[in-house]
Amino acid sequence: MIAYLAQQPPPNAPEFGGSSPIGLVVILALFVVTFFLVRSMNKHLKKVPASFEPADEKAPDQPSEDPGDEPKTTTAQ
Helix, strand or coil, X not given: CHHHHHCCCCCCCCCCCCCCHHHHHXXXXXXXXXXXXHHHHHHHHHCCCCCCCCCCXXXXXXXXXXXXXXXXXXXXX
């Protein structure tokens, strides 16, 4: 049985070298789905901000006005 399955079909057989129309439909459907996926992704990417940093954040060299960020000073007694 294995020897029968391992045999190559003759080159003039009707199924040799032909492709199924179902394969063409599947490939075309994949292209259409990919087109709509890329289009949707581009719409969503246009909504993403250029930077995720908050706009009200101060530069690192400027002191903070938050009282919790001030260093504690101790006096020697």
